[in-house]
Amino acid sequence: MSNLFNSTNFYDLTVLAERNNFIPPELYQKHNVKRGLRNENGTGVLVGLTNVGSVKGYSLEENTKIPVEGKLFYRGIDLEDFVAGFQCQNRRGFEECVYLLLFGELPAQEQLNTFQQLLDEARQLPAGFTENMILKIPSKDIMNKLQRSVLVLYSHDESPDDISISNVLRQSIELIARFPTIISYGYQAKAHNFDKKSLFIHPPQKGIGTAENILFMTRADNRYTETEAETLDLSLVIHAEHGGGNNSAFATHVVSSSGTDTYSAISAAIGSLKGPKHGGxxxxxxxxxxxxxxxxxxxxxxxxxxxxxxxxxxxxxxxxxxxxxxxxxxxxxxxxxxxxxxxxxxxxxxxxxxxxxxxxxxxxxxxxxxxxxxxxxxxxxxxxxxxxxxxxxxxxxLNIPPELYTPLFATARIAGWCAHRIEQLVSDQKIIRPAYVNTSLPKAYVPIHQRVSNPVQKIAI
CATH class of the missing domain: 1.10.230.10 (Cytochrome P450-Terp, domain 2)
Incomplete structure (x- = not known):
């Protein structure tokens, strides 16, 4: 980093940036601004409609929150019932969960088999991608590597900007299938380059599912137990969706409403989830x-x-x-x-x-x-x-390194993001554009030769 960024002059610029971007808290109340899109009673401001997922944690009586036992619904199905359904048959649930979120209904066995084959066919990364994008440009942060990788996949798509539902669905399935491969290889590159560990690049396997592939690709010996696979699969299922109001799903809606491509929208969601207030x-x-x-x-x-x-x-x-x-x-x-x-x-x-x-x-x-x-x-x-x-x-x-905790969250939640993106494109083409109140006072333009440098004073924020 240049010494200029460690100088007194740069410190003064930092103080100016803080001072002139500070808005007193009382102004939010004065203008009735819903900070964080939250109402005074703690409920979320209503900004849209969704059929993808819903979260129930309280009931409202005369605008007062009444605590209730929590419920999470995927396409109207109680999460606890969904989990009990596949676990009682000793099956994995994540692929079935993805199908439910994307298409809005539970698959018959033949439909699920076909969908699992689609995911298996898409798990491999494009030719040269692993070497050029992941191994040659390692990152200490796997979420950063995942976000950049998603944006680079735009360049490997023959129709990246086509937002027809058929094309977006194809892109969604490919991204859902590739996330485990990207984060596994991203971790291996990080461990090799920064932690000086041996490098293991195991190709994704067909017919074993998402949870097993993650364990297979992140472990040097590829080995895992049935309980380990069941546990990771459950973790993916319960993190796959959480309603349209969570920060990353809302980011997906906002960015998708502009009409942009799938890679840009999903990249924005990853950036949101990376934040410690959300995914960390x-x-x-x-x-x-x-x-x-x-x-x-x-x-x-x-x-x-x-x-x-x-x-x-x-x-x-x-x-x-x-x-x-x-x-x-x-x-x-x-x-x-x-x-x-x-x-x-x-x-x-x-x-x-x-x-x-x-x-x-x-x-x-x-x-x-x-x-x-x-x-x-x-x-x-x-x-x-x-x-x-x-x-x-x-x-x-599960012996999963901490660097992969949030990327695993993303690997699950992309199912919900893609479902919300498709819902936005199908149901609401209006660009999302909320209002902000400008609280600055009018100022006259002062010619540069008349300007005076004022002492820089730091304010308490």
Missing amino acids: ANIKVREMVMNIKENVADIGDRSQLKDYLWKIIKKEAFDREGLIYGMGHAVYTKSDPRAILLKKKAFELAVEKDKAHEFQLYKDIEELSLELFGELKGEDFVICANVDLYSGFVYEL
Whole structure:
């Protein structure tokens, strides 16, 4: 980096940028701006319609939120019923889930077989892509590599800008099939170039499914157990969709409404998910748990653990943000159905890995956090564990490196993104363009020879 960027002059520019882009919080109230597209009661501002997925975490009575048990629906089907349906037959569910989200109905066995063949045919990357795009240009961040790879795939498409539903569907299926390959190879390139580990490039296999391919391509020996495959498959299913209002799905709607190509829209969604406020929460859970292990003498002692969790809440420990990561959700109140499903599978995997004591730590964090928030905010305060509390633990049990946590989220969620993109193109061709209030005062133009440099003073933001 140039020394100019470390100079006093550049510091002054930074202060100017902060000072002249600061909008006082009271102006948002004055102009009745829905910050974060949230109403005063915490509900989301209604901006569109969707049939893809829906999240139920509360009911409204006279504009007041009433906590209820959480429910997540894919195309109107309860997620818990969907999961029970394929698990009771010892089948994988992700490919069936993708079919449901894209086409709006459950496939018959023959339809599912054909769809799985389409995915298998599309898993390979274009000729030269692995060498030129991934291995020669490694990235320390796999989400960055995934986003760039998606944009480069535009150049390998003979009809990249055709937004007919047939073409967008073809592009969607290819991207859904290729995400596991891209993130697996992206991780191998990162591990080889930056961590000095051996490089393993295993070609995707036909007939084994998405979860198995991820385990096959990321592991040096290609080996995995049935429970590992079942657990990763479940994780993909429960992360595949979460309604049109989550940040990355909304980004997909916004960008798609402009009429742009599929690669640009999906790239925007990846950029959204990369943010720690959206897709990186399970990494924060892992960091918090590591911090707890370092600072609690006996993690099996619930009183010691509770004391340290209290310090975290009081901003005296960990990152001093006052948050118990993995607890609470913007929509869910009494329960997060994804957390319930993953918690059960996490226990099964922990027993297989002889890590039941590790599972107990996460369970204790959940239970003690509920106690602490009840003591702090009153018995009527409602909060629940969210899916991130157990997803990072599951990935750790699967020996999946932390660099792949958020890319795995993207590998699942692209099913929902593509479904939302198709829905936007079919149902609503109007470009999304909300309004902003300009709060600046009129200023006169001053000729350059009359301008005076004012002292730069940093403001509290």
